[in-house]
Structures are given as C-alpha cells and as structure tokens.
Amino acid sequence: MDYKKIALESHYEWRGKIEIAPRVSVSTNEELALAYTPGVAEACLAVKGDADLSYSLTRRWNTVAVITDGSAVLGLGDIGPEAGMPVMEGKCVLFKTFADVDAFPLCVRSKDVDEIVKTVELLAGSFGGVNLEDIAAPRCFEIERRLKASCDIPIFHDDQHGTAIVASAAMIGACRLKKKELKELSAVVSGAGAGAIAVTRILMALGLDDIILCDRQGAIYKGRDNLNEEKALMAEITNKNMRKGSLADAMKKTDVFFGLSGPGIVSSDMVKSMNPDPFIFAMANPTPEIFPEEAFAAGAAVVGTGRSDFPNQINNVLAFPGVFRGALDVRASDINEAMKVAAAFAIADLIDEGDLRPDYIIPAPFDLRVAKAVAEAVAKAAKDSGVARI
Numbered sequence: 001m002d003y004k005k006i007a008l009e010s011h012y013e014w015r016g017k018i019e020i021a022p023r024v025s026v027s028t029n030e031e032l033a034l035a036y037t038p039g040v041a042e043a044c045l046a047v048k049g050d051a052d053l054s055y056s057l058t059r060r061w062n063t064v065a066v067i068t069d070g071s072a073v074l075g076l077g078d079i080g081p082e083a084g085m086p087v088m089e090g091k092c093v094l095f096k097t098f099a100d101v102d103a104f105p106l107c108v109r110s111k112d113v114d115e116i117v118k119t120v121e122l123l124a125g126s127f128g129g130v131n132l133e134d135i136a137a138p139r140c141f142e143i144e145r146r147l148k149a150s151c152d153i154p155i156f157h158d159d160q161h162g163t164a165i166v167a168s169a170a171m172i173g174a175c176r177l178k179k180k181e182l183k184e185l186s187a188v189v190s191g192a193g194a195g196a197i198a199v200t201r202i203l204m205a206l207g208l209d210d211i212i213l214c215d216r217q218g219a220i221y222k223g224r225d226n227l228n229e230e231k232a233l234m235a236e237i238t239n240k241n242m243r244k245g246s247l248a249d250a251m252k253k254t255d256v257f258f259g260l261s262g263p264g265i266v267s268s269d270m271v272k273s274m275n276p277d278p279f280i281f282a283m284a285n286p287t288p289e290i291f292p293e294e295a296f297a298a299g300a301a302v303v304g305t306g307r308s309d310f311p312n313q314i315n316n317v318l319a320f321p322g323v324f325r326g327a328l329d330v331r332a333s334d335i336n337e338a339m340k341v342a343a344a345f346a347i348a349d350l351i352d353e354g355d356l357r358p359d360y361i362i363p364a365p366f367d368l369r370v371a372k373a374v375a376e377a378v379a380k381a382a383k384d385s386g387v388a389r390i
Contacts, residue, residue, distance in 0.1 A: 017089040018096075018105075023059070055128070055331060064103045064129045064324055066091050067120060069111050072136040072159070072194075075285055081107035084134055091133060091158075099321035099371045101328065103131070113139055117146045124151045128328045129335075131320065132157040137194045138230045154327045154335040160198035162316035165323070165340050166362070167258060167281060168202045169347035170314055173361030174279045174302040176353050186210040186254045186275075190247055190289060191261035192220060192231050199258055200238060202344065205337055212239045212254070214261075218246045248273070255279065263287030268298040277301035283314050302358050311359035318347055318365060322374025330379045330388035338385040339378045346377035 026032045033039050043057045055061040070084035071077075088105030095103035104127075108119055120130055130153060132144055140157055147155040156162075175182055185208055189200050192215040200211055213220045213234050220227065221242045222235045243250060247265065251257060252273045259266065259282040266289040271280060280295040282288035283306040292303040292310050304312035323343050327335055350363050350373055363370050382388040 011086060018092045059102060060128050062102050062328060063127045064095060064101055064131050065106050065123060065127045066103050066131045066133055067106045067108060068134045069108050069116060071111055073134045081109050088133060094317050095321055098317060099325035101321060101324050113142050116143055120147055121150055124153055127153060129154040129324055134159065138228050140194050141230055152333050154332055156335045158316055158320045160194045161340055162319040163195040164198035164202040165319040165343045166314050166316060167199045168206055168344040170281060170304045170312060170362045172344065172348035173351060173356060177356040177361055178277065178301055183207040185256055187256035187258060188212045188214060188250045188254050189258045190214050196260040197230060197234055199260065200234065202340060205341060212243055212250045214247045214250050219243050219250045259283050259289035261289060266290040268294055271295055271298035271300055281314060302361055312362055313365060315365045318363065318370050319343055322371040323378050325371060325375035326378025327382060329375060330382045331390045332382040332387045333389060334387045336385055336387055339381040342377040342381035343374045346373045
C-alpha cells in the first residue's frame with residue numbers, strides 16, 4: 001500500500017478530520033430562546049458572578065486546546081503552523097476517540113515565547129486544559145514553565161511528558177519481566193531534546209538515578225562546552241561519574257538504552273558492549289536507532305520502538321487521552337509529577353506479571369482498558385496531591 005499517496009488523497013476527501021456538532025436542538029422558537037437569546041443571558045450572568053460556573057454551564061469542563069507553533073512537527077521539523085494543522089487535527093481525533101475529550105487545534109503564527117505565552121494565557125478561560133504540541137526545544141521548556149506558573153488549568157507538553165509516561169511504563173514492564181529493580185540499573189538516553197529530557201527526569205523520579213544523557217557531541221557532563229540551559233541543568237543531576245566520550249562509549253557496561261534521537265545510530269557491537277540482557281528502547285521514528293531483530297541478535301532481552309509494526313510500541317496515545325480525562329474529571333489545576341507517575345504505573349499494571357513476555361511488556365495502543373485506567377489513576381493522584389478542585 002502506498003500510504004503517502006492514499007493518505008494525501010484521504011485528506012483531500014475529508015477536508016478536515018474534526019467538526020463541531022451541537023449538543024442541543026434549536027428547531028423551535030422555544031428551543032432557540034433557551035439556547036440563545038434571551039435565555040442564554042441567565043447563564044452569562046451566572047458565570048459573571050462566579051467564573052467557576054463556566055465549568056458547569058458551558059462545555060469548558062471537557063475541552064482541551066491543542067497548541068503548536070509548527071516548529072517541531074512529527075518528524076518533519078519546522079514546517080510552520082498551517083502545515084502543522086493536519087497533525088493537530090489528528091491529535092484532536094485521538095482525544096475524542098480514546099477519552100471523549102473535545103479538543104481544538106490552535107496553530108499560532110509566532111515562535112516568540114512571550115507571544116505564545118500571552119496567546120495561551122488570553123485563551124485559557126475557554127478551556128479546561130492545554131496540550132502543547134510540536135514546539136521545538138529549548139523554547140518549549142520555557143513556554144510550559146511560564147504557562148504552568150500563570151494559568152489555573154493543566155498545561156501539558158505531550159512531546160515531553162506523554163513520551164516519558166509511556167517510556168517509563170515500558171521500563172516498569174521490562175523490569176517486572178526480568179525481575180530487576182530500577183534502582184539497580186544504569187541507563188543511557190540518546191537525544192537531549194524535550195522527550196529525552198522528560199524521559200530522563202521521570203526515570204530518575206522512579207528510582208533509576210544512574211543515567212547518562214547523550215547529544216550529537218556525546219555524553220553530557222557537568223562543565224562540558226556547548227550546553228544550552230536545559231542541558232546544563234541536566235548535567236547537574238545526571239552522569240554522576242562524569243563519563244565522557246561518544247554514545248558508543250557511554251553505552252558500555254550499562255543496562256538500558258533509550259533512543260529519542262536518530263535512525264540507525266546504534267550498532268550490534270554497541271548493544272554487545274552493554275551488560276548482559278540489556279533493555280533496548282529505540283524510539284526514533286520512522287527508523288529506530290536499531291531495529292529489533294538486530295538488537296535481539298546482539299543479546300537484548302527486551303526491545304521496544306515507536307513503530308506500530310513491531311511489538312512493544314511506545315506510543316503517546318497510551319498516555320495523553322487518559323491523563324487529560326482524569327485531570328478534567330476532577331478539575332485539576334495542574335498535571336504534576338505524581339499524576340504522571342500514576343499514569344505510568346496504571347499503564348504497566350494492565351499486564352499481569354504472568355502474561356509478560358519480551359514482546360509484551362506494554363499494552364497495545366488500541367487496548368480499550370488503557371484510557372480508563374489512566375484516567376482513574378490520574379484523578380486519584382490529583383486528589384492525593386492537592387490539585388483536584390472537585
């Protein structure tokens with residue numbers, strides 16, 4: 001099948017993947033008077049007196065803005081906001097399909113941090129949450145930090161945290177399969193962008209603190225030249241033994257590899273240089289850092305990728321629909337670390353330990369149990385951590 005050709009033809013046929021449908025009828029004068037003027041004024045006046053009633057009297061309680069500047073779109077890079085719209089529409093379809101969340105794509109014609117932050121702040125009263133999407137690093141970090149500080153609704157950069165949640169769920173499953181403790185392992189993360197840094201942070205939160213982060217120049221360590229602000233921060237908390245050198249050097253005698261970098265950069269010899277039975281999560285798309293068959297031949301115990309045609313697909317759709325469903329259900333003011341960790345365990349816990357196999361350490365993207373389990377875990381964590389408002 002020529003997916004490129006058929007996909008483009010389909011998009012011409014669809015002319016958009018989402019639409020707005022009314023939830024009420026306006027087929028009579030009475031219905032019109034209730035839904036619009038003059039009856040709607042009563043709802044307006046109620047919200048004027050108490051803005052929180054917007055969650056009860058409008059659809060705000062179930063709406064998420066999917067916001068991008070089009071600067072880091074799905075393996076295509078900086079293609080601009082209009083060109084990013086098909087991806088954002090697709091994201092909205094996934095929100096609705098997997099968690100019944102109404103999501104709206106908003107593609108901003110600016111790469112200026114101040115302008116993007118101000119735009120979202122001005123729109124925040126219309127939504128129950130914001131999903132930042134496909135915004136290039138390091139700008140994405142500052143945008144998220146500032147919005148989390150200024151907005152009273154959840155701000156979630158899926159390229160960071162959705163990736164981290166699912167990757168850590170895969171890691172939990174692999175550890176359970178091989179009867180290993182996270183705190184006993186060492187890991188290398190290839191890539192130092194938004195997803196890689198978030199994966200590193202959540203793994204450390206789970207107890208895996210022996211981690212080396214690598215970029216194109218090799219291992220990141222404290223004091224290394226050419227580190228941007230985010231990499232410098234990571235250098236303070238990772239690579240405690242100050243190992244230097246290339247990715248190949250960093251991988252020697254380690255237990256876990258996470259790839260959020262580029263195609264084909266890991267060889268069989270690099271896998272063989274790791275400790276026995278390593279875990280390989282080669283997540284570059286569409287071509288992973290190393291293909292599963294090659295990694296297994298080199299001695300890997302477990303392999304995951306970002307692709308749907310191999311087992312153990314690490315796909316963000318396992319996380320973000322349920323995360324937002326849970327946050328919206330309790331009107332959370334934030335999506336915090338406790339909620340992310342809860343989501344990761346909720347995903348991993350769907351597989352009984354007796355059912356774990358090297359090719360089944362994480363549920364499939366179309367496992368209909370996932371969104372509900374994640375939503376329930378996230379809602380509970382929101383309440384336990386004090387960010388739930390209902």
